[in-house]
Amino acid sequence: MSETTSQDLRTRPGRGPMGHAEIDESITTRTETSGLQAIIRTQPFWVLMAIIVIGLVMSFVSDVFLTERNFFNTTRNFAFFGIMALGMSAVICTAGIDLSVGSLMGLAGIVTGLVMQAGYGIVPGFLACMGVAALVGLINGVLIAYLRMAPFVVTLGMLAMARSVSMVISNNKMIYDFGPDTDLYLWLGGESVLGVPNPVWVLIVLTAVFWWVWRYSTWGRWVIAIGGNAKAARLSGIPVERIIVSVYVLSAMMAGLAAFLLVGWFGSVTNALGEGYELNVIAASVIGGANLMGGVVYALGAPIGAALMELIRNSLLLAGIDALWQQFFVGLFLIIAVLLEQIRNRGRSE
Amino acid sequence: MSLLELDGITKSFGAIHALQGVSLSVAPGEAVGLMGDNGAGKSTLMKIIAGNFPPTSGQIRIEGRQVQFHKPIDARQSGIEIVYQDLALCDNLTAAANVFLGRELKKSFGPIRYLDYKAMYKRAAELFAELKSETRPRDLVKQMSGGQRQAVAIARTRLSDPKLVLMDEPTAAISVRQVAEVLNLIQRLKDTGHAVILVSHRMPDVFDVCDRVAVLRRGTKVADKRIDQTTPEEVTGLITGAIASA
Numbered sequence: 001m002s003e004t005t006s007q008d009l010r011t012r013p014g015r016g017p018m019g020h021a022e023i024d025e026s027i028t029t030r031t032e033t034s035g036l037q038a039i040i041r042t043q044p045f046w047v048l049m050a051i052i053v054i055g056l057v058m059s060f061v062s063d064v065f066l067t068e069r070n071f072f073n074t075t076r077n078f079a080f081f082g083i084m085a086l087g088m089s090a091v092i093c094t095a096g097i098d099l100s101v102g103s104l105m106g107l108a109g110i111v112t113g114l115v116m117q118a119g120y121g122i123v124p125g126f127l128a129c130m131g132v133a134a135l136v137g138l139i140n141g142v143l144i145a146y147l148r149m150a151p152f153v154v155t156l157g158m159l160a161m162a163r164s165v166s167m168v169i170s171n172n173k174m175i176y177d178f179g180p181d182t183d184l185y186l187w188l189g190g191e192s193v194l195g196v197p198n199p200v201w202v203l204i205v206l207t208a209v210f211w212w213v214w215r216y217s218t219w220g221r222w223v224i225a226i227g228g229n230a231k232a233a234r235l236s237g238i239p240v241e242r243i244i245v246s247v248y249v250l251s252a253m254m255a256g257l258a259a260f261l262l263v264g265w266f267g268s269v270t271n272a273l274g275e276g277y278e279l280n281v282i283a284a285s286v287i288g289g290a291n292l293m294g295g296v297v298y299a300l301g302a303p304i305g306a307a308l309m310e311l312i313r314n315s316l317l318l319a320g321i322d323a324l325w326q327q328f329f330v331g332l333f334l335i336i337a338v339l340l341e342q343i344r345n346r347g348r349s350e
Numbered sequence: 351m352s353l354l355e356l357d358g359i360t361k362s363f364g365a366i367h368a369l370q371g372v373s374l375s376v377a378p379g380e381a382v383g384l385m386g387d388n389g390a391g392k393s394t395l396m397k398i399i400a401g402n403f404p405p406t407s408g409q410i411r412i413e414g415r416q417v418q419f420h421k422p423i424d425a426r427q428s429g430i431e432i433v434y435q436d437l438a439l440c441d442n443l444t445a446a447a448n449v450f451l452g453r454e455l456k457k458s459f460g461p462i463r464y465l466d467y468k469a470m471y472k473r474a475a476e477l478f479a480e481l482k483s484e485t486r487p488r489d490l491v492k493q494m495s496g497g498q499r500q501a502v503a504i505a506r507t508r509l510s511d512p513k514l515v516l517m518d519e520p521t522a523a524i525s526v527r528q529v530a531e532v533l534n535l536i537q538r539l540k541d542t543g544h545a546v547i548l549v550s551h552r553m554p555d556v557f558d559v560c561d562r563v564a565v566l567r568r569g570t571k572v573a574d575k576r577i578d579q580t581t582p583e584e585v586t587g588l589i590t591g592a593i594a595s596a
Contacts, residue, residue: 212464215465216464216465217464217465218454218456218463218465221443221447221451221454221465222452224440224442224443225440225443225447225451227442228440228441228442228443229438229439229440229441231438232438232439232440232451233440233451233452234422235422235432235434235438236438236451236452236453237422237423237426237452237453238451238452295440295441295442296442
């Protein structure tokens with residue numbers, strides 16, 4: 001809250017009552033906070049601070065940490081999660097959840113592999129990958145928006161079904177032959193431009209696009225409104241069902257895109273691709289400031305949340321701590337992040 | 351000619367008959383108070399006018415033309431704006447964002463259309479200034495007082511130039527000073543030729559701004575009188591059933 005409330009305005013001691021015009025003027029020109037204050041109040045900002053602190057500590061602990069090679073690997077590793085977290089954040093903003101993204105990666109990856117293995121080239125491979133992802137997202141969205149089923153249940157079911165379908169169509173075999181465009185595909189997923197890994201470029205561009213979408217597009221505004229009060233959104237004439245479907249399609253397509261790039265990097269795909277990733281993606285989104293109650297979303301939160309998780313993994317590795325501890329620390333940060341957010345919110349609303 | 355005419359509206363929910371043949375007409379620039387005890391059918395009638403659900407039978411006419419509302423948006427397109435009792439605001443958005451929700455102002459850059467924050471803040475500030483409300487367009491609704499929230503809900507009805515504004519208990523949860531402001535607003539709506547239906551439990555509000563009062567009891571209209579031809583005592587009697595009809 002700002003320090004001067006409207007109450008103080010009317011009865012400022014010693015100055016006499018303000019005129020109406022003066023009040024009007026004061027009301028219409030004042031803003032709640034400056035831009036900087038608003039940024040400091042967001043969760044991504046504090047997570048970014050944590051990243052910088054951990055980075056500083058690590059630069060003393062390990063000589064390897066600040067090397068270009070380590071930076072290259074770390075950023076590429078979290079790019080895939082960051083891309084998916086961008087889509088997941090949109091779903092979480094509507095107070096939904098998408099548990100199917102990990103399995104969907106497996107399905108989309110296998111479909112890409114099968115299409116390219118059959119000699120169709122990279123463009124049909126990409127289109128098939130995104131098409132199957134969009135279809136899965138559409139099924140999720142329609143069941144959730146129009147049949148009013150719980151997002152948790154629908155996407156949990158899809159988690160099982162998508163994995164199963166990927167096993168069936170891959171015949172449980174690994175695919176490592178991507179037809180005539182193999183070289184191009186491996187370059188796309190595994191190489192870099194101007195020293196930045198290609199998946200990281202994709203993450204950077206998408207983050208910029210999402211930043212714009214959340215701030216300047218009607219669609220973004222409506223998604224946030226639905227998360228805040230779906231009933232009010234409906235009464236305002238917003239097509240709530242259609243928007244919710246679009247959010248699940250988006251999340252699925254982000255998972256499809258991540259799968260496409262990841263397979264290009266690995267150079268092979270099995271139907272186990274993306275197993276358990278849904279939990280990491282949800283964790284990255286929540287650490288990045290997405291609120292499971294809905295109505296809150298930050299474009300920068302997705303890459304920052306994903307970056308923190310990868311940083312923890314990388315730091316433990318370089319500090320010589322058993323890698324088995326990794327999940328413990330990711331979980332710990334997740335809980336701390338949500339706890340801090342709650343404490344800050346409590347301070348604000350009362 | 352009447353702006354809004356309800357003719358023999360009935361509404362049944364299974365065996366429950368919420369409305370039994372209610373007729374009501376509202377002229378341009380007229381404010382009609384709709385009163386009744388809990389369960390008298392006020393909300394049901396409101397919801398039918400607002401397009402939340404259709405009547406079981408009966409007709410709705412706007413400016414003599416018969417209409418059928420399936421969704422709230424249909425009512426809005428026919429020039430009916432509603433201020434809901436729970437205000438239907440998104441707490442996580444700013445006051446200006448709520449005012450323009452679903453009707454955002456946009457600017458174009460080539461084929462790309464984007465939200466015009468500046469214009470929306472400016473217009474919202476003008477609307478709040480008209481209401482003499484201490485509401486700042488950039489504030490989040492979750493940080494606002496009841497009166498400020500009311501101002502946001504009322505300001506959004508002013509965006510389009512509605513023919514009829516339907517208000518559900520607009521003065522129920524706000525300060526005395528804000529009540530006077532809301533009543534002033536209703537007066538201003540009337541002066542500019544807008545019709546108002548005011549659903550309220552507060553007798554003084556109805557007698558202050560309304561031209562007519564209609565009383566519902568157990569799903570039927572038991573009175574429809576000019577304010578200057580009735581008294582608060584009579585209306586109270588009609589509401590409770592002490593007076594059968596008038």
